[in-house]
Amino acid sequence: MDTRAKILNAALRLFADHGYDAVGVQTIVEAVEVTKPTLYHYFGSKRGLFETLVREQSASLLQAVREAALYQGDITLTVHRVVQTYFDFAGKHPLFYRMLLSMWFAPPSSEYFAVVQDVLLEQHQLLEAMFRDAVSNHGNMRDRQQQYALSLRGMIDTYIRISMLGMVDLNDTAFRQRLVHQFMHGIFS
Numbered sequence: 001m002d003t004r005a006k007i008l009n010a011a012l013r014l015f016a017d018h019g020y021d022a023v024g025v026q027t028i029v030e031a032v033e034v035t036k037p038t039l040y041h042y043f044g045s046k047r048g049l050f051e052t053l054v055r056e057q058s059a060s061l062l063q064a065v066r067e068a069a070l071y072q073g074d075i076t077l078t079v080h081r082v083v084q085t086y087f088d089f090a091g092k093h094p095l096f097y098r099m100l101l102s103m104w105f106a107p108p109s110s111e112y113f114a115v116v117q118d119v120l121l122e123q124h125q126l127l128e129a130m131f132r133d134a135v136s137n138h139g140n141m142r143d144r145q146q147q148y149a150l151s152l153r154g155m156i157d158t159y160i161r162i163s164m165l166g167m168v169d170l171n172d173t174a175f176r177q178r179l180v181h182q183f184m185h186g187i188f189s
Contacts (some may be wrong), residue, residue: 004042006032011049012057016099020050020112051115057096058119061089062126069126071133075141075187078130080180083156087170090160101161124149141187148187155183 001009010031014023025046029039043049068085071078090097103116131145141148159179163170170176 003032003034003038007034007039007042007049008053008056011053012095012099015050015053016095016102019102020106021110047111047115050112054115054119057093058100061093062119062122064089065123065126069130071130073137075131075134075138076180076184078134079152079184080176082127082130082152083176083180086156086160087163087176090163091170094164097160098164101157104157124153127152138187151186152183155179 007028011023011028014028014031025036025039028046028049029036039049043052064085065082068081069078100116100119103112104120106113106116108117127149128145131141131148135142135145159168159170162168168175
C-alpha cells in the first residue's frame with residue numbers, strides 16, 4: 001500500500017472512531033508514521049484529506065445506488081435492489097458507512113458537513129427520482145416521492161446502524177424481504 005492510501009485508511013479509521021473534530025493532523029500522521037508535510041503534499045490540509053476520502057469512498061456507493069434505483073416497471077423489485085445495494089455496501093465498507101451516518105447529524109456550520117451533505121443529497125435525489133418514475137404505474141404515489149425517499153433512507157440507515165451493533169443480520173434474505181414488504185405495505189395501503 002502506498003503512502004497516500006495509508007494516510008486515507010488511517011484517516012478513515014480515526015474519523016469513524018472519533019469524529020472529524022476530535023482527530024488532528026498530528027494524530028493522523030503519527031498513525032501512519034509520516035510527517036505533516038507528507039500529508040499536506042497529498043491533500044493540502046485536513047479538510048482536503050477529508051474531501052478526498054469522502055469523494056473516493058462514496059463514488060462506488062453513488063454508482064451502485066444510481067444503478068439500483070433505475071425504475072424498470074416494478075417498484076417493489078427496485079426498492080429491494082436499493083436496500084440490497086445499501087446493505088452490501090455497508091457490509092463491505094463499515095467504517096466509511098458509520099462515518100457517513102455520524103456526519104448526517106453534524107451541525108450545518110461545521111467544516112465537514114458541506115462535504116458530506118453533497119453525498120447525502122445525491123443519494124436522496126436518486127431515491128426521489130426512483131419514486132417519481134414509479135408514479136406512472138402507481139398514481140397513489142404522486143407528490144409523495146420526497147416522503148418515500150426520506151422514509152426509505154431512514155429505514156435503511158437505521159437497520160444498517162443496528163446491524164453494526166450486532167442486533168440484525170443484513171445478509172439474511174428473509175429479513176430483507178420482510179423489510180421491503182413492510183415498507184411497500186406502507187406505500188400501497
